[in-house]
Amino acid sequence: MAPNPWPGVSFVAVATAAAAISLPAPAQDITFSSLLSEMSNPDALARFPDFRQMQASSYNRESTARGRPGWFADSDGTGFIREETIGGRHEFVAMEHSGPGCLTRLWAPFFYYDFNDRVGPTVRIYLDGSETPAIEAAWIELLTSNDWPDSYGKPPQRKNTLRIPSPLARFTARAGDVYLPIPFAKSCKVTFDKPPFYNIINWRAYDEGTRVETFTREMIETQREAIAACAKAIDAPIPLSPSAVERARTDSRRQTAVSVLRGPGVLRGFRVEIDPGVLRQFPHLLRDLVVILNFDGEQTAWCPLGDFFGSPNAINNFTTRYRASADGVFTCNWSMPFQQSAIVTVERLSRGEFPMKVTTMVDGWTWDERSMHFHAAWRPDELHPGDQFTDINFIDIKGQGVLVGDQWSVLNPTRGWWGEGDEKIYVDAAYDRGFPDHFGTGTEDYYGWAGGVNPNINDVFSHPFLANVAVGSWSRGMRLAGTGDTRGFNICSRTRALDTVPFTSRLVFDMEASPGVDQRKATDFLGYSSVVFYYAKPGSSCNITPAPDAAKKPIMSLDDIEKAAGGAKQN
Numbered sequence: 095m096a097p098n099p100w101p102g103v104s105f106v107a108v109a110t111a112a113a114a115i116s117l118p119a120p121a122q123d124i125t126f127s128s129l130l131s132e133m134s135n136p137d138a139l140a141r142f143p144d145f146r147q148m149q150a151s152s153y154n155r156e157s158t159a160r161g162r163p164g165w166f167a168d169s170d171g172t173g174f175i176r177e178e179t180i181g182g183r184h185e186f187v188a189m190e191h192s193g194p195g196c197l198t199r200l201w202a203p204f205f206y207y208d209f210n211d212r213v214g215p216t217v218r219i220y221l222d223g224s225e226t227p228a229i230e231a232a233w234i235e236l237l238t239s240n241d242w243p244d245s246y247g248k249p250p251q252r253k254n255t256l257r258i259p260s261p262l263a264r265f266t267a268r269a270g271d272v273y274l275p276i277p278f279a280k281s282c283k284v285t286f287d288k289p290p291f292y293n294i295i296n297w298r299a300y301d302e303g304t305r306v307e308t309f310t311r312e313m314i315e316t317q318r319e320a321i322a323a324c325a326k327a328i329d330a331p332i333p334l335s336p337s338a339v340e341r342a343r344t345d346s347r348r349q350t351a352v353s354v355l356r357g358p359g360v361l362r363g364f365r366v367e368i369d370p371g372v373l374r375q376f377p378h379l380l381r382d383l384v385v386i387l388n389f390d391g392e393q394t395a396w397c398p399l400g401d402f403f404g405s406p407n408a409i410n411n412f413t414t415r416y417r418a419s420a421d422g423v424f425t426c427n428w429s430m431p432f433q434q435s436a437i438v439t440v441e442r443l444s445r446g447e448f449p450m451k452v453t454t455m456v457d458g459w460t461w462d463e464r465s466m467h468f469h470a471a472w473r474p475d476e477l478h479p480g481d482q483f484t485d486i487n488f489i490d491i492k493g494q495g496v497l498v499g500d501q502w503s504v505l506n507p508t509r510g511w512w513g514e515g516d517e518k519i520y521v522d523a524a525y526d527r528g529f530p531d532h533f534g535t536g537t538e539d540y541y542g543w544a545g546g547v548n549p550n551i552n553d554v555f556s557h558p559f560l561a562n563v564a565v566g567s568w569s570r571g572m573r574l575a576g577t578g579d580t581r582g583f584n585i586c587s588r589t590r591a592l593d594t595v596p597f598t599s600r601l602v603f604d605m606e607a608s609p610g611v612d613q614r615k616a617t618d619f620l621g622y623s624s625v626v627f628y629y630a631k632p633g634s635s636c637n638i639t640p641a642p643d644a645a646k647k648p649i650m651s652l653d654d655i656e657k658a659a660g661g662a663k664q665n
Contacts, residue, residue, distance in 0.1 A: 124300065125307040129196060129275035130320050133591050134327035136416070136429045137360070139498050140629055141464040145298040146521070147198070147595045149532040150175075150189035150284075152293050153516060159528040160518075166483040166608060168514045170535035171292040178285075181225055185218065185285035189295040194306040197276035197284075198592040199296040203269045203544035204234050204242065206291050212240075212250050215288035221308050222280040228309055229276070231256050233286065237270025239263055245552060256314060259325045266560055267553035269544035273591055274321070276309045292535050292544070296593045328415060328558045328591070332427045338362055338457035350452045354436040357390075360459035361430040364438055366399060367451040370409055370422035377408050381645050382444040387468065388437040389430065390632060395470035396640035399424060399440065401625050402470060404563040406503050407583045407649055412556035412563045414589050416499070428498075428627070430468040431459045443646050466495055466629035471636055473624045474644035475505075477658050478607045480618030485518060485604035489626040493634025497595040498627050501587040502537070502605060505621030506566060507655045508613050509579040511548055512620055513537030515606025519595060525602045532595070537605065538562075541586035549580055561587040582652070589627075601628075617659040621650040 132138045152173040156164030175187040197219070206214035214234040218227035232253040234240070239258065240249035242265040262274045276282075284295055300306060314321070354361070366383075373379055380400025387395035400406045403417055403424040411420050418425045430436070440452055459465070471489050478484065488500060497519070506512040517540045519532035534540045542560035543553065549565050556563065563585040595601065609620055626638075 123305045123307060124194075124196070124277060126275065126277055126309055126313050126317055127320050129277060129592060130317070130324040133273070133275070134324045136332055136362075136427065139496065139594060140360070140429045140431050140466055140468070141462075142466055142494060142496065142629075142631065143594070143596055144304070145195075145300050145596065147532075147593060148191065148195075148297050148299050149534075150295045151533060151535050152188070152290050153533045153535055157533065160485075161528070166606060168608065170516065172290060174290045180218075180220075180285065183287060185287055186290050187283060187285050188290050188293055189284040189297070190282065191297060191299060192281050193302055194279055194300040194304045195282060196278065196298045196300075196306065196592065197282065197295065198273070198298055199294075200237060200272040201269060201294040201539065201542060202233065202237055203292055203546060204238050204246070204265065205268070205546060206234065206288070209247075209546065212247070213253070214291070215286040218285050218287075219276060220283040220285070221276075221278040228311060229256065234270065237263060237272055238265040239270075241265055256311070259322060261329045261558050262321070262325050264557055266555055266557065267543040267549070267562060268546055269539075269542065271542050271560065273559065273593075275592055277306050279306045279308045292539060294535060294539060298592065332363070332415075335362055335455065335457050338455045350440045350450060354432070354456055357432045357434045357436070358459050358461035359432060359436070359456050361432070361436055361438065362455045362457050363425065363427040363430075364455075365426070365453040366424045366440055367453070368422045369449065372448050373409055373422055376446065378648060379444070379446070380405055380408070381647075381649055382442060382446075383450075384441045384443060384642075384645060385470070386437075386439040386441055387430070387470070388439070389432040389467045390434050390436075392467065392632060393640075394467050397470045397472040397625055398645050401472050401501070401503070401623065402426070404501060404561065404585055404587055406585070406623065407564075410563045410585060412561045412587075414556055414561050414587065415558040415591075416589055417587075428468055431461065431465050432467070433461045433465070433632075443642060466631050469495075469628050469630055469634075469636075471626045471628075471638035472641070473638055474641045475621055475623045475647075475650040477619045477621050477650065477655065479616050479662060480609045480614040480620065481616045484607050486607050486622055486624075487637070488603040488605055488624045489601070489628075490603075490637040491597065491601045491628065491630065491634060492599070492636070493630050494598050495596070495601070495628050495630030495634055497590065497597070497601060497603065498629060499587070499589040500603070500627060501563075501585065501625045502541075503623045504584045505650050505652070505655065506580050506582065506584055507619065507652055507659075509548070509566075509581045510612040511545060511610030512580055512584060512613070513545075513608070514610060515608035516540070518604040518606070520600075520602040520604075521595060521597045522599050522601075525600065530604075537586070540605075541588050549584075559589045559591050563587055617662045619655045619658045619662075621655060623650075
């Protein structure tokens with residue numbers, strides 16, 4: 095092990111992982127190449143940016159304001175801005191923006207109105223007022239590259255000459271997502287030549303006067319090496335930093351902590367290792383063990399270990415860009431800067447003793463006015479009846495920061511569909527205005543995949559920015575081998591790349607509790623819990639507080655739902 099280059103830094107347990115890439119000062123110009131570099135740089139998330147994140151979607155236009163009729167309307171697949179004629183063609187405008195910006199994410203199902211249509215419309219992306227599209231392609235192929243397992247059906251013949259490498263464009267489960275940045279200097283408009291079906295489009299809006307290099311089709315060739323390098327970087331584990339300090343210790347104490355006594359610096363991740371046999375024998379430990387983060391004297395995270403790593407009910411193996419769970423090895427690779435001090439604690443709420451290894455890695459960081467602390471906020475289990483549509487609040491943050499990810503766990507007592515609800519994300523003054531900046535089209539759509547049929551265990555996947563961690567097949571905490579339906583725990587997660595959501599004063603994140611049509615009675619209860627990951631400047635606050643009493647309770651179960659349903663019948 096290399097000698098400690100950080101005098102004054104004391105460690106009481108261990109060290110792990112991530113790239114020692116220091117973020118350069120903001121470039122004068124925003125280019126296609128700089129956006130690719132930003133996407134592959136973990137440090138970029140930890141400094142406050144200079145843009146607003148926008149969203150257009152096919153949400154139901156009957157939803158006009160919070161609290162008014164139509165707020166929970168579910169027919170989200172056909173909304174658009176207007177129809178117009180461009181170059182003699184009749185086209186439907188799905189997104190438009192005036193000013194400098196960058197498309198950051200495109201999503202849609204891999205079918206178009208009909209499961210037999212795997213081609214969809216022609217999508218055209220017009221930049222800077224030109225009537226000649228910078229991108230003109232078969233929509234579904236653009237999103238998925240027509241590359242999916244045989245179990246989802248035979249792909250159609252390829253039409254596009256444009257090829258976006260995975261994972262910048264990738265199939266998930268009955269859907270595809272594009273993360274290739276498409277910057278523009280003056281304006282952007284996205285159209286379809288058929289009536290729109292389910293779609294979500296995210297983009298950055300930069301301040302007027304920001305110099306942005308407009309995307310051209312030729313960049314796919316001239317920047318081929320940069321595109322390939324970006325795709326490889328985000329699809330691979332974040333590499334170790336050669337300059338960082340890494341140490342490890344295994345013990346069985348009630349509380350295992352890492353203290354960094356002097357900064358500035360950056361925690362480049364942490365890893366917790368526990369014998370998977372212990373966790374399978376005592377799954378309640380996934381709630382009894384709590385991750386606590388403290389930076390510069392401010393507690394920024396209090397979250398059960400299992401919930402932090404997509405495993406509130408049992409070990410669920412998955413790998414995304416900044417979190418992974420693999421047979422008792424839980425890894426977090428977000429960059430977490432601090433100005434003076436950092437304390438990472440894994441606390442045991444129960445008295446059981448067993449070996450646990452905690453690893454951390456600390457590196458150098460230049461703290462400036464854009465630097466932010468990392469946060470994680472856990473909302474404990476709660477049951478909701480199916481006849482009461484409501485917006486479940488994931489979090490309400492006051493301050494300045496950036497939303498970078500989230501996870502939703504849903505316990506479903508039926509074998510039907512559970513997630514009609516839309517995300518509603520309000521930025522700054524939007525909540526007071528009563529309409530969100532981001533209004534989605536369905537729970538699975540927000541998490542990058544699609545319905546159309548009842549999901550099963552074959553729809554489990556994990557990609558760098560998206561994961562369907564678990565799809566049911568659980569009964570009273572035990573996996574049912576060989577089955578595949580939504581009864582049990584369903585866990586979805588999203589990690590943001592260039593589609594992070596900055597806020598300067600407030601962010602409110604709601605998700606509709608809106609079950610499928612076959613479970614909308616007062617006796618149809620579903621269970622929910624969530625985790626939100628974000629960065630914020632020192633001094634921020636949120637409405638989610640530590641909940642040790644909730645973490646000490648057994649995780650919600652199908653028995654709990656049956657009891658709640660029985661009580662509703664009696665009433």
